[in-house]
Amino acid sequence: MLISIVLPAKNESAAIGQTIEKIKLLSIINEIIVVNDGSMDDTKEAAEKAGAKVVSHPYSKGNGAAIKTGARAATGEIIIFMDADGQHDPQDIPRLLEKIEQGYDLVVGARQKGSQASVGRGVANKLYNNLATYMTEHLVEDLTSGFRAVRAEKFREFLYLLPNGFSYPTTSTMAFFRAGYSVAYVPIHAAKRIGKSHINPMKDGIRFFLIIFKIATLFSPLKMFLPISVVLFLMATGWYGYTLYEFGRFTNMSALLYTGSVMIFLMGLISEQITALMYKDES
Template identity: 50%
Template sequence: MSTETLISIIIPACNEEKAVGSTVKQIRDLSLANSEIIVVDDGSSDGTAREAKSAGATVMSHPYNIGNGAAVKSGIRSAHGRVLILLDGDGQHDPKDILMLLPHIAEYHMVVGARSHESETHLHRNLANRIYNLFASFIAQFKIQDLTSGFRIIRRADALRFCDMFPNGFSYPTTSTLAFLRSGRTVKYVPIKTRFRQGKSKIRLLRDGVEFFLIIVKIAMSFSPLRVFIPISSFLFFLGIARYIQTYLTVGQFTNMSHLLINSSVIVFMLGLIAEQIASMRLEKGDKLHEPEEVEKYSVFSRRETAES
């Protein structure tokens, strides 16, 4: 039987001693063949690392808190598996859902666990996520069902391709989703039910909500800039035309403001074209640095007992 590591489960955690041990044990109970569990302790001040290690995980520790995205990047770079499974260590994800998501990675570049309406989530978070999903779907021209889900399966070669683009904070799921879609990679959403997290959330709705929206715009500028520039350019252009008509009908002449608005619309559009070319060149350059990797068809029955029989 081959001892090559096929699956790496990466769990970023910060002060999650109440949930991380149970999460690791539930994953081990799945008995996935040729797999490893990596818990990245992002500068916890409690016993997160101790609980994860005693449950059977390999533990990496940051000397201080850097961010959820930084923990994910550390896990990706140290993983040995050809397929990476990312999930949170706060107990909101059911590890059994791995068996539901895993078979799809043979056909898609990324598989995401999309939180269903029956999931145990706060109402204001649910509403915010819907707004983010709509805006991101417009940017990506693809129906995004759960932009911020931290439960996803990615091929290691693709993860390394985009790893350096991931921010250090909580917005790495957003970046990875838009980066995959912009580069022509396929994404599959599978409905899952989540539970209320154990412990106190580190995300603040108002502060992090505004920051997160700005991050989405920034990511859109990085991957699909025309989706941002064209609406702005169109608004300025039609506003200039309306101003032309209004001043001509009222005073019988054209004003400098009309010229300024239309000229500004042209400048914004040209800047969008330049930004689009830069984004395309960056994606093409990255694709040349990472060769594609074939992934075998994973079955829900690919467990240790089956492999050893």
């Protein structure tokens, strides 16, 4: 199999060179593609000097956009996505490829304890993983890890779904599950990054809530809407029972809760049909 490495990079001149050198020590890699996402430093020059093929964006489009550019430029049957900041150890690549050879379509490097940059991000990732496990009914060990190996042909099927920002791992993982492709996890340790993080705490907090909803809408919206609908229905029934017993009548609050329950259920049903159309096979 031809194997391509894709490294999205924005202002990573401090780390990109040594990251590429470590990858080159593996004789199994056919090409290394660095997607220079509008860097303002010497990222492009450092990557070229280290021997990588560089594809540049004229301005910063986002991590997800860089991933899509790299996926289109890659010639390998297998694409390995890694961070360019030194967090991911290239020595873990053979372990990911071993799973691919066993028949898996997507293999994710699952970060173990001690790998998270902060307690807050660790808690957020734990919540993502639990919610994704509930939605897919498969154990999801690390939904947001950017260190992954995929079959290029299948990954390109979902390029139109991927956002241009940082949540491409979430979207691609849920898309693979939704399409019925095989997903596996390999335990890894993510080291401390070299250089400054590009993640903004305020934007990251907003992204946290958006990803929660994206997880649902990308896989099975009804599994998210149905529990809410049931809770409202039970509240309506409970309130109706109370008012009937105390006052002998049906109140507006009960009517509102019953209506809300039905509306939310119907929203989930419609969303489920829309999601099915997103994954319609056009081949």
